[in-house]
């Protein structure tokens with residue numbers, strides 16, 4: 001029942017809808033008491049031969065009228081109660097998704113994606129059920145249950161009512177026992193569902209790896225195991241659920257038997273009429289639904305309660321990245337000052353960054369080079385506030401990056417990661433993702449700058465070609481160039497290319513970088529790469545190794561230094577020559 005207290009805020013907001021809904025249910029319950037009574041009256045008038053065509057016609061028209069009324073009122077409560085539940089679902093889902101967008105990397109390391117998906121679908125659904133089916137069964141079962149019993153007492157006989165209802169407490173006892181078991185089974189089946197979600201996601205993301213290592217068979221077997229387990233758990237829920245119906249049939253059956261024996265006796269004694277007993281039977285029939293409903297009700301609120309707690313728990317998770325609500329909202333712009341003494345990833349002991357210090361003047365270009373795993377991406381992540389727990393200070397225009405709102409900081413940055421991401425939409429929409437109002441000319445001009453325009457014209461439907469699962473498959477280099485075009489279009493104050501040209505050949509890369517230099521003359525750019533020729537023109541280059549800056553300077557200075565950079569540069573030049581010669 002505590003779920004209703006937890007959802008009090010919602011019912012308060014929607015009190016009009018629920019008031020109308022419940023009020024309609026009360027009227028309905030009262031109207032439904034008439035037909036059995038009328039049938040009883042008709043039976044009695046048949047028995048004592050007083051039934052006339054005229055009175056039969058008027059009784060029948062009352063029956064028809066009440067049927068029509070019931071029909072209309074059902075529409076009214078459905079609209080209000082189901083409508084309210086749908087609004088709750090939408091609201092909860094919106095809140096949860098908003099919360100997901102606020103969370104930092106720690107959160108996504110702690111929770112598996114499959115779990116989050118299960119929360120966003122099944123749990124929200126279970127909560128929605130409380131506000132819909134839960135409220136309905138509660139209100140309806142109690143209102144129609146109580147009014148029916150009262151009608152039995154008034155219209156028929158109190159003693160008969162009392163004795164006929166004796167088996168009912170039995171039902172309450174068994175259904176609560178069953179409810180507990182059901183709750184446990186439901187929890188298990190939910191956990192199994194999460195696991196399948198996770199497994200699916202993992203297999204799809206890792207499909208290349210799975211295939212190259214020839215593990216398809218094992219993977220499918222593993223998947224099958226998960227599915228089997230989930231089916232077993234679901235069957236357990238269904239089996240318990242299935243025990244409910246026979247139980248109700250049994251109790252109602254007992255009730256009928258008692259009524260026939262005792263009712264017959266009362267008729268013989270002349271205490272009630274045959275018509276009254278017919279009415280009574282009808283009323284017992286009307287108690288079947290409330291009995292079902294009470295069982296369902298406990299089930300629904302138990303599920304809803306567990307789900308609400310889980311969702312609430314997620315909502316209580318705080319992002320480590322605290323946004324200063326009163327922070328600077330205008331896009332960050334100016335010199336960057338980067339001073340980090342140490343950084344470790346949460347939950348890891350490894351010092352990933354050590355004494356990384358550099359400044360970058362507005363409008364200049366910084367190159368970050370180094371081996372894979374050196375810490376290049378990490379340096380950029382801190383700049384974008386993916387992690388805040390470090391020793392040191394990062395500022396833009398002499399303001400710590402924490403003093404900006406997240407929008408203020410992030411909207412001024414165009415980040416192109418190595419593992420670029422294209423959406424399932426047309427090429428054009430992918431490019432103008434950050435600026436949907438961009439004109440066709442603008443999109444094409446940007447695509448030319450990213451040296452992907454010719455490629456796009458070669459697609460079957462040009463800029464209207466669909467990308468993604470249902471669309472054309474692009475080469476890695478094409479995807480990277482489209483991602484770059486997307487970032488260029490919004491003309492960010494700071495453009496970050498994080499190994500974003502790794503799949504593009506050296507010639508094309510040079511063309512893109514030349515365009516960038518022209519186009520972004522007075523804007524700041526950071527290029528992280530393992531291909532040294534990409535940063536030849538940068539104002540400063542830092543060489544990172546094991547989280548440390550081991551060399552720094554512009555290209556000529558670094559060559560003169562005759563260290564790692566020089567060695568690597570010569571090696572890559574040679575490599576390129578050999579590759580070029582081989583073509």
Ligand SMILES: Nc1ncnc2c1ncn2[C@@H]1O[C@H](COP(=O)(O)OP(=O)(O)O)[C@@H](O)[C@H]1O
Pocket residue numbers: 345346348352370371372373374375376377378379
């Ligand atoms: N989320 C993470 N949690 C823990 N360690 C990480 C995480 N991401 C990266 N690392 C580690 O940090 C180091 C630097 O990684 P990264 O910045 O991605 O290097 P680069 O971009 O130069 O290839 C690596 O040793 C990597 O294993």
Ligand SMILES: [Mg+2]
Pocket residue numbers: 376377378418498499
């Ligand atoms: Mg990287």
